[in-house]
Amino acid sequence: MTVMSYTRADAVLARLPGWARDGRVITRTVETASFKEAVDLVVAVAEAAEEANHHPDIDIRYNRVRFALTSHDAGGLTEQDFSLAAKVDVLAAR
Numbered sequence: 001m002t003v004m005s006y007t008r009a010d011a012v013l014a015r016l017p018g019w020a021r022d023g024r025v026i027t028r029t030v031e032t033a034s035f036k037e038a039v040d041l042v043v044a045v046a047e048a049a050e051e052a053n054h055h056p057d058i059d060i061r062y063n064r065v066r067f068a069l070t071s072h073d074a075g076g077l078t079e080q081d082f083s084l085a086a087k088v089d090v091l092a093a094r
């Protein structure tokens, strides 16, 4: 996968409210109603990640889940990161 320029990455990010870029990584923190819902969201995202063979870094703090995406292989942000970010958004909205 090709690494995206930051200009392009930021243009794509503008359509993914909730996500922010920090260098080569995009992150979103989702607040859920409970710890259990946070875990359920992580399980759903894990399934999507396995399907895509693209895996976020995930941090749960009680009812807050922080997802961080980057393409380690490519050494930057790729379409795969934004594709998985969009799937996280769909799952977080359920």
Ligand SMILES: C[C@H](O)[C@H](O)[C@H]1CNC2=NC(N)=NC(=O)C2=N1
Binding pocket: 053, 054, 055, 056, 069, 070, 071, 072, 073, 074
């Ligand atoms: C071999 C395998 O395809 C790679 O290790 C994949 C797996 N999942 C991955 N996930 C993420 N987020 N970045 C990667 O570069 C990556 N590489």
